[in-house]
Amino acid sequence: MIEKMSFVTLAGPKTEIDYLVDHYLSKHDIHLENALSELSSAEQFTTFTEENPFKAMLTKSRELMLLVKNPEKATISKINVNKAQKFIDKIDEQIDDIRTEVANLEKQMDALNQDYAVLAPFKTLNYSLKGIYDMEFFKYRFGKIPRSEFDKFESYLDPDMDEIFLTCLVESEYVYGVFFAPIDKFNEVAKDFRNIHFDEIPIPKQYKGFPNDECLSIAKNKAELDEKIKSKNAEISTVVETNRDKLVSACRRIEIAFSNFDVRKLAAVTRDSGVTFQVLCGWMTTKEAKKLLKETDDDPNVVCIVSDDVDDHKSIPPTKLKNNRFIRPFELFVKMYGLPAYNEIDPTLFLTITYAFIFGIMFGDLGQGLCLLIGGLIVYKTKKMDLAGIICAAGFFSCIFGALFGSFFGFEFESFISPLNSMITLPFLGSINIVLVAAFLFGSFVIVSTMIINIANAIKQKNLGKALFGPNAVTGLVFYVSIIAVIILYMTGKPLPGTILAVIMFGVPLILIFLEEPLKNLVSKKQPLIEDSKGIFAATAFFELFDYLITYLSNALSFLRIGVFAISHAAMMQVVMTLAGAENGGSANIVVVIIGNIIVMAMEGLVVGIQVLRLEYYEMFGRFYEGSGREFVPYRKKYKK
Secondary structure: OEOOEEEEEEEEEHHHHHHHHHHHHOOOOOEEEOHHHHOOOHHHOEEOOOOOOOHHHHHHHHHHHOOOOOHHHOOOOOOOHHHHHHHHHHHHHHHHHHHHHHHHHHHHHHHHHHHHHHHHHHOOOOOOHHHHHOOOOEEEEEEEEEHHHHOOHHHOOOOOOOOEEEEEEEOOOEEEEEEEEEHHHHHHHHHHHHHOOOEEOOOOOOOOOOHHHHHHHHHHHHHHHHHHHHHHHHHHHHHHHHOHHHHHHHHHHHHHHHHHHHHHHHOEEEEEOOEEEEEEEEEEEHHHHHHHHHHHOOOOOOEEEEEOOHHHOOOOOOEOEOOOOOOHHHHHHHHHHOOOOOOOOOOHHHHHHHHHHHHHHHOOOHHHHHHHHHHHHHHHHHHOOHHHHHHHHHHHHHHHHHHHHOEEOOEEOOOOOOOOOOEEEEOOOEEEEHHHHHHHHHHHHHHHHHHHHHHHHHHHOOOHHHHHOOOOOHHHHHHHHHHHHHHHHHHOOOOOOOHHHHHHHHHHHHHHHHOHHHHHHHHOOOOOOOOOOHHHHHHHHHHHHHHHHHHHHHHHHHOHHHHHHHHHHHHHHHHHHHHOOOHHHOOOOHHHHHHHHHHHHHHHHHHHHHHHHHHHHHHHHHHHOOOOOOEOOOHHHHHHO
């Protein structure tokens, strides 16, 4: 069901807005609206234009919170905003110098990492770097060559040149090395190497020993730096953890102060007798609104006004669903489609009954149903997953229909009805499976139910035209029920209605559906009755009427899949039992039975779940449900976060 809403207006001195938020908004569920757009005399009001003064402090507090281990285990104490700010500044100053040292050490570490990455490919070079730097008659270049070019690089080089290339490291993509050439021929050699895409790697001049020795030295320095960084971080952790409880309390108080100040964006401001007042507006459940009104009665700083007339306000009330614990998991599917508008009927109960019932028919097996029931219940109780609750309910109905169908993990026992073998003879159709007939009748009943809900929705919305005229209104209901009644009379051999009655049952509703647009406009006193020309209206109405007739048929036939899946489930289990050697009373191979049941449960469970949801959305919700509501989001929820 949808909880009844009341519109609440809270007013008080501007200086008391934090008091108002802390004492009232944080303790009651209220969906705040923009007060300036809600108030009828908006020209007398302005909005808050001040920048949030807690923005910088919030950034600082969040940086500190990242350093706290297990903040959820901290003991929270009350602290005012000023003390919270001073304490956060104090802790930040204590660790600021240490953080600066850590930052400098990390810069040194980054530099060493870069140097190591440069020198590492040349560790196999058996020459000191200083000796290479000090050569008088030769020049050099360290670098890398693409592997694809290296394999053929000798053909690019002049055989008469006096160059040397020392290979240091061969990888999948590159070959690292250094080439030497006489000073007078170096430019020509360098040009040849550029032709094979030689990429120079500058070596830092502070390293003068053998590359491998320098790499070992860098690794040693990195280890020492790492220890220093760990030591400094430990100092920071000690400061933070020593003050954890108070620090977390202070940071959370700043979060609340920042959030409280942001409430001002939704408030309206006015001046009276030299005093600046602020006004906040929003929606509350009627029950909560009465509690708030009672609490503010004796508060001289706050004025609270509660209005139960939801039509007297510019914003549409948000939707807050309230269902019992057995139905609540199915709100998941309702929200996936869209929340009901405030003036709509909550379809959760209808979806709960039809979804679980249809799933049970299509997945009718007592043993498999018990698995879904128990498994879903365990997960729902431990993880609080709505989907697990839905599976639990579906499993319960699977058990019921499994008992009716006489199936326990594929083993058959005495049944009320057999999906594979129960047949009935009907006029015109001949012998047909009774499960399919039952599915058709059930689908017809569901369609009639959705039409009735649509009419009830229209009445609740005070939309007489929607209730009377249309394929899902009174006219559509009369026409559809008449068709079903005639089919049942024909199949049972009863006399059919006479001509006059048939015209009333079929002709009149179709004519009224054809004239749906002008009749709705007439009832709502809207002009013109027909917006387009009469010719366009007639053509459009005719094809829409034809589409409605096709939809009536397709919707009813769509429910046949319920019976088809019930039959296919029984057939698949029969195949499993045949493979297990249990046909004709034989002894079953238990391994085959277990594997077969797992496969059928996994495959059919998923498919059936999706197919039932499709029936809900397309064949049922499409007839009566808009799902255009907006969620009730209380400020307290944001406040707690």
